[in-house]
Amino acid sequence: MDAIETDAAEGMDPLIFARVLDGKGGGRSLARGEVDEWRPAHPGEVLWLHLRRHAPEVLPWLRGDLGISETTAELLVSEETRPRALREGETLVATLRGINFNPNAEPEDMISLQLWSDGRRLVTFRKLPMQTPRDVVTMLDRGRGPTDAGSAIVEVVEQLTLRMNQTIVDMNAQIDVLEALDIEEDYEEILPRITAIRRACLALKRHMSPQHEALERIAREAPDWFDESDRREIAESIDRLRRYLDDIDISTESALVLQDELRARSLASNEHATYMLTIVAGIFLPLGFLTGLMGINVGGMPGVEESSAFWIVVAVCIGILALQLFLFWRWKWL
The missing domain is CATH 1.20.58 (Methane Monooxygenase Hydroxylase; Chain G, domain 1)
Incomplete structure (x- = not known):
């Protein structure tokens, strides 16, 4: 299946796309029937499968055709999507979250992406459509993508993290607009918007803080096929995520100060009238x-x-x- 097709077009086929990384930044597509029979044709080839974790066929496929242990397979399709990462021998298992850009969704309602890799195969899972895997597979199709499983994971992490930036920038811009309004004249308009911003900040931090811990664990405990350059790139994403968390704290404090000023002026106005x-x-x-x-x-x-x-x-x-x-x-x- 092509990466840009929608769920409606694909039905409940567990496979969204399959690519074989050639080790040079490119990749070729595999059909569903070719996945089970795939074997590396050249040294350095890596199979990347992107699956719907809620499809009925996924769990048996993971345990049977892909040989993933039952405990890990159930973890990968679980509804428990708190960001985390763990190492099982030479395999890496992680749950990450990204901004929800689907129609009629709030960005702070982050959606999960689970991944499993043994260095030779990379399997990612999602329930709701996500743009990040599609962006990475587009890079592969253009010959400018990741070269191995470790760099593919790094690229996914980087894209997930970068997409958070625009949401945070938008929130800061909203706060700047609210601060420029006349508090006394626009009180009824400002207060609900401040409440929405604070709620968004809390939701983002609730998901991003454990994601920060998960990325640190990947950088620290990933198997040997996750080389030093991959660890450095993950460290860059960790630093960027830490800055985003600091920006969220600043946004929360700014919204709180503005809300306190609103309440203080409202209280002063009521006291003056009394x-x-x-x-x-x-x-x-x-x-x-x-x-x-x-x-x-x-x-x-x-x-x-x-x-x-x-x-x-x-x-x-x-x-x-x-x-x-x-x-x-x-x-x-x-």
Whole structure:
């Protein structure tokens, strides 16, 4: 099958593509029927199979035709996709994760890629479509790809890691845009976007931190067919991933600072409104008491028969108001 075909076109055939690395950066395609009979035609040839791990035929094929142990085969098709790596004799087994660029998917919903290799064969597995293996196989078809199993693993790791960069850059750009907005006017727009960024940062770090540990284990414990140049390249990917983790921490802190500023301004605005209402209530409380007292319908109220009584009450109210304002200013309430 060709690497660019979709799952719908391929059905549930476990084989997505098969390539034989020629040791010079190129590779030739194998059909499904040729895979089981493959033997190296020249020294240095490596068989790379890319499979759907959820296809029903995969598990029996791994245990039977490929001779992978039952425990390892079940691990490779498991739904447990936390990044990790382990060595079993001369074989390397790993689970890695990459950014999800499938339609209607959030990038932070990372998807897994499992791999198994004994140096002569490399088998990778995925459930959802991934662009990274397709990019690497395109390099092989153009004659500029990896030359052996170790360099193929390194190339896959590098492509997975590089694809994380754009997602992190996009998050930082979103934070820069939010910081440039007017917090008071765009509060309702900014807060949900900050929450989404923080959630994305947490999701990315949850997957990338164990991936960092898995790559360190590959560099440290990989079999001898994983040569020194491969280990150096993995070390570069580890350093790059560490920088990405630092960038995620910075993005998280920036989003947190912006969110705290939003909350602080909102709280200050509410406190100011409450304070002003308190001042207004304090001003009108004695005035309301006085006017209420003057308005009771009880005989004998002084000034009822006087035409100037109303203006006297108004003058008293104004005097009380002026005294209150003076006292509030003196006490620095205003």
